[in-house]
Amino acid sequence: ETGVTQTPRHLVMGMTNKKSLKCEQHLGHNAMYWYKQSAKKPLELMFVYSLEERVENNSVPSRFSPECPNSSHLFLHLHTLQPEDSALYLCASSQPTGPGANVLTFGAGSRLTVL
């Protein structure tokens, strides 16, 4: 148990479906992140929320829509995805500023397969 919980752990969806990934942390952190992990590629930072405000959107297609209703919860809403979006989606949290901002605690990830 790392303190960051992601659900579901596995998701299979068609290209026309709408689904959401959920992330929850109870570490008292105020920054949350979505990363995409594909085979043999570096982790790709998708979105950063600091104090519930989106501070980074790394040119992510609009078919991915993040939501951060409070500092403990982060969602990634998915719609009309492509097969190449199949990957492990990792949520992480940290302190918002200072040296602690670079100490990320990751969840176990949501393995997404798009058919």
Next chain:
Amino acid sequence: TQLLEQSPQFLSIQEGENLTVYCNSSSVFSSLQWYRQEPGEGPVLLVTVVTGGEVKKLKRLTFQFGDARKDSSLHITAAQPGDTGLYLCAGARSNTGKLIFGQGTTLQVKP
């Protein structure tokens, strides 16, 4: 684009052997981290190095930050099957949590 190149990408060794994983960049980082990720889990932080030339030890693991803060190495002594996993280096240029990750080194230690 800042890149962190890790080498080797894959390593399969026998229990008891020593190994070194390298993480190189042309960019300077304010700090560099090493994570280990096991199958079905997220990355777990092993160490953070912040000072050029710094050496940190974690049991059989030795981490070094290059003098110019552009590269780092991870040395494992007498590897154990429990060391098997994906090792990731990640560099930071500021205290914003925006890390640049290497592509990872998959280590397999056979009994």
